[in-house]
Amino acid sequence: MTWLGFLHLQHYRMYLSLRLCSSLYPYQSPVRHLSALMRSNPIRAVPPRSVTHQRTLLLRKHGWTNLPRMVCSGQSVNTEGRQSQAAQGQKSLPASSEEETDLKGFGERGKVYSSRRHFRKSSLELEDSRYSDTEDQNKEDIISPKVRWKPGRRNTTYWYFLQCKTLIKENKLTEALDMFETRMVKEERLLPEEYNYTVLIGGCGRVGYLKKAFQLYNDMKKRAVIPSDATYTALFNACAESPWKESGLQFASKLREELSSKNIHLNLITYHAMLKAYAVCSDLKACFNVLREIVHSGHKMNVETFSTLMIGCIKDTKNGFRYSLQIWREMLKLGVQPDAKSYNLLLRATRDCGIGNPAVASQLLLGEEGEVWQLKQQRRVQRVKGQRGTKSSKNATTLVVGLLEDQLFGLTSDQPTSCRLSELGANHNNETLSNLTEAPNLPSSDGQEKELVSRGAHSLELIPRSQIFPVDSDSGELPQNAYLPNLLDIQINKKNLISLGTVATPPDRLALIGYLSGFLNKMKEDGVVPDIKTFTMLAEVVEPNSQSESSLLALMDEHGVKPDISFFNTFIRKKSRLGDLEGAKALLPVLVERGLSPTMHTFCNLAIACRKENDGLKLLHDIKMSGVTPNVNVYSTLINNAAKQLDYVYLTNILQDMARNQVQPNEVVLRQLEFAVKYPPKFDKYKSKNTYLEKIDGFRGYYYRWLNFMPAAETPHPWEKYRIKSHVPVRE
Template identity: 30%
Template sequence: MAFRCINLFRNIKCSSTIKLRHNLMSTLTSKDNKINEIKEYKTENNITYLEDPDCFGTLAGRAPVSNTLEDEGDVKEEQYLQNKPLQSQKLTTKQYADLIKQYLKHKRIKEAIDILETRMLKEDRVKPENYIYNILIGACAEVGYTKKAFKLFNDMKRRALKPTGDTYTCLFEACINSPWPADGLKMATHLRNHMIEKGIEPNLTNYNVMIKAFGRCSDIPTAFKIVDEMISKKIKIRVHTFNHLIQACISDKDYGLKHALIVWRKMLKMREKPNVYSFNLMLKCVKDCNLGSKEDLLEVVGLIQEHMTLLNMKANVLQIEDSITYLQKNENVNHKQTLPILESDIIIEETSDLNSKPIQDNNSNTGAALEDRTGLALINEDNTSLELIENYKQPEQHVQMRTAPNLLSKIVQIDQILGVQDVHIPQDKFAIIGGQEDFLKEMEVYSVKPDIKTFTQMLPLIENNSEAENKLLETMQDLDIKTDIDFYNALIKKRCFRQDYDSAFDVREIIEKQNKRHKKHPLNKKHIIKVNIMTYGVLALGCKTKEKAEKLLNEMNEKQFKVNIEILGTLMKNATYQMQFGYILYVMDIVKKENIRVNEAFIKHLEIFNDRCLKIIQKNEKENRESPVLAAAYRRFGNIYNNWLKEINIEEALKPEHPWQQFMEQHPTPVQRESFQIVEPKKFYKRNRKFVQYSPKL
């Protein structure tokens, strides 16, 4: 009985504790719900009143509050914080640079820029260095993408990266290659002012590219001001600076040759030796620029006379002074015994004019006797000592053998200039600087060997006949100059312009013969000349009939060259000039088949031909002359022409295309496989190196 009472007491006690615990938990949960309700209605936006006039009805209750982010910026920020890149997927600066260079090698500008803007900054979150920016700015500068080059420059400064000298060089190159010279000049001026404001001191390369930029953008006075600034800062003006000044002169088509000759005389006056680029630029200046009027030529001749008189006076004064000091030191020595000793130590820099009289001095008779005895007075490079030779051959004899005065030479034969007249023809302008023979002799004087570009620039300046061209080819063989396809393209073009089509097509035989000679030697395979699309472009100038055009296009298909609108435009010009309706319709059919976008020049040839046919038909009607064949052919052409214009969508085809559009879009995927493959760089991991205890070798 006692045991039962004890069990009953235990049961009552447990039930009371369970109820008490249950009541306690229920009170706590109710308090939590109240707290949560308070939290939900804590913000002002979520408070609802019992009799809110903006709320219609109370049966539906409160709308559920969504915890998802709806703002795009918040979503991007959340993804940016959650999707952190792994350390293993990041590359080094050199590896990113190698990736960019692979795209730039194949002219994929958009893909190269995406490596920086997408992969480095967004995906891998790597801080780029100024080396990456310099590569991309240089690539944009090369293709004339000026806007993007300066945008990258501003982004570079925003990231606290210090621009280097290469950065400013590339930016000025972007101004040079801009498709709009006025815009390029504006950006170059802004960049130069920025460098002045920030106190950035340009180096020699920056100064040279600044001269080139302002000169190419037709601001020649600023280019010469920059040279004056270099002189004021005591920067030595070298031949490269003069070459950039000659490039600036080429931009002036009316007086460029005059300015270039003045720059050349200044270069000789400062004793700078011209190089092969200097001579090539002078040839380009002769080809593209004019000399001006007769007065401008006389001004150049006057400057040359002043330079020559200055050289003669300096040489004579130095000869007399040095001969006197030499005799005072060797008074007791026989002069005949000293001559053999002096013959071994001669360095020739420049010679005096033997016909000019020496300046009068107290010891002028002594100097004259010395000059009469030896026949030649020479000065060395430092102008400090006089060295004499008996019966020495004059080094200026090759100058006297020249056929015409050369305004590029240091000593010009002014006496041979009988008169001055206006010069406009390229052959006459080339004669002023010596012509073919004397120009090459002038290069030989300065120990400058011409290259293939020299002869390519010289080709349009020689006489327009086969004899002069064959002579030029012989000279190239004598000098062992390796020809290239650009030279032969220029030769074909020149022969086609003078309507010597047979000789133009014979150039291909010359190329084949030269390739056969190179094939015999396995080491000379790199010198084999291959025709390119430009070769077919100049050969199209000689296709005056439909048969020749078909033959040319079939040959292009065999060699897997895709025809372009420039070649078809040349064929269309020949067809319309010859008034061959079949030839015209054949070219129009190729444009439609190949789905080639026409340009304004192509349509202009057709419009001129249409107007020409109408004038001929109207003239025949007025004169009562019957031309049924021409009228029927024109009627058929008119019907086909109207339908052809609709099929090619002429309005869309003639819309102007922005020059930078190609760099803003991804490169189109070709039908065939890609010609190159991007090699992803290998990722480097740290190796777990074990500790090896040192054990000395016995």
């Protein structure tokens, strides 16, 4: 084959490629494809004159007549330049000069383009839009926009963690959950990390949203995300803060079983959260099982551990005060220094809990039985300390925990009081010594209590009657050489001390821990500074209308503690319960002098003392004059007082005032009113006439009419405000 035949074959291949390009891309410029093809397959064996001549003929044959010289050098076609040249009537260059320029620039452009490493993305629509008219392009964009630009930057999982953390601090848990589930997971399709789940579980745990916390935990396990100790801490805290303690206890038990089956080692903070869950959910025996796990894990018990145990003791309202004192002493024996929280919990046990069986409490806290327990504990600890290795200290602490549990639950304290010894705060002037030592018949199963009672009775018979005197709480008149012990000490001086009494009231229990002055001195010895919560609790447990109560404000100024509105509300509530309305109102000027203003809780405490109709209606008028509308709690307190007095006129006036102020009754108010409209169980109005109870008929008629036009307030679900509402379009 000659070189001329080879030339025709090459041109024919170019022609086929040109036709193929024009058929595949009808809206593309074939010149651009031809120039690219020429750059990719240059014909070097053919003289440039013949190549130029044959290429020009080929293009003119297919309708491309007026081509600029830039096509031959590999450049794109400039349509605007071509149109301007045609308009001005410019002539093309001669063939010889055109060939010379092509010889000089041929192949140089390919080297420039081959050195590029970055190219811009393009599409057919964008290429067409460059060669279309601007008016048509604007019309097409308006009718059907084809190009949608994607966002330039995607948020990271840590950015969502910071945003959710900020929202939770602002009490916007719903927004944080919606941001996590909608924006992060569904829209941006990011894979959540452990910290994303933990911060949301912690927010749900603080508000008691137990169900959502464990839903997030289950989703965490489905995605194979490994939880951390902070995750388990948040889950146990959700169990503790749940409004339903039974379900919280069930979830805590299941989570604990899961951790033990997986053999996961926890830190001390997580163990404290687990201990808190069992303590708040009223399972004190499970708390001691957790306490053993803490010791076996190698952690040391600190003041937070014992404070959490005291929370569990407070849940037992019958024996909680004795339990708290025993745990307090054990904490001091182990060398753990108490803090302000532990002192406040002790005052809370003084206010809410009893001492249990006085005979058992006397022997465990004062008598010889407590010394026997201490001797047994010392012997067992000495045996374990004689062993070698690091396990000796753990075993010793485990024995301490076991002995403490035996002290709390070993003796049955649910039996009735077995003896009547000299009681604190009781008057024994008209009682004989035989009445004091009299003991009822005990059950045969309670042999330990029989022994304790008989021992205490015989010891009392040896004491002359002249030396027995009752000790009243906050009593300022005591005989000489009389010593009042403080049960907060490890070693108690039992001089002139016989036994503990029933200790039925909070002031009596405060007397056992040193009264007001002794309690504050004990805090000073331990280097603990009392706070506002301490003085508020002291205001609730001190004797009403006593010298200690009047000196509380001075003591607060001495310690540099500023009273708040809750402190004054405590005093107002105490005086209102005693029926002293004028004394409660006298605290309002003192409150204003301290720079405080009464709240709705203050008015609710004042309503406790409004047992007459005039006082209650006047209080409602004063609340309205202060610019505040009475809430349902104030009306509930007044309805309770009127129902106890069987004053149906008072009840009718309260309901009329509620209707005028449009205060919706809740479940508590409706339950009180349903009780008020009922007759006594054994009362028959047809058999006997009672003018006092006949007024109930008039109130019943008004009450049923009142229910027809008064809308009731529905009690919201505790988790309703934290649930995410589904964004579903409503069909019209």
